[in-house]
Amino acid sequence: MKLKALLYVPEDDERFHIDILDEDQSTHLAEIYKDKKNKIKITFFRNGTDKPWDTDLRYFIDFLEKSFKEINI
Numbered sequence: 611m612k613l614k615a616l617l618y619v620p621e622d623d624e625r626f627h628i629d630i631l632d633e634d635q636s637t638h639l640a641e642i643y644k645d646k647k648n649k650i651k652i653t654f655f656r657n658g659t660d661k662p663w664d665t666d667l668r669y670f671i672d673f674l675e676k677s678f679k680e681i682n683i
Contacts, residue, residue: 613639642667 614633619626627643641653650667 611635 612633614631616629616631617626618629625644627641629638630640630642631637632639638655640655643651643653645651651664652667652670654663654665656663
């Protein structure tokens with residue numbers, strides 16, 4: 611899997627978002643954005659039939675750090 615990130619900065623709006631794509635399969639995997647409460651969120655897209663999964667980006671990063679520490683990477 612080769613990942614690609616695209617940053618979108620609209621001219622007329624301060625809200626940006628970052629798309630995370632699987633470059634090999636042209637699949638949209640995730641989107642990082644700032645919500646209306648100014649929290650940075652990440653939405654994961656599993657496949658076309660599943661519901662997207664939203665979480666706070668800081669929570670997700672903390673989760674990954676703890677997981678990597680547990681498996682000693």
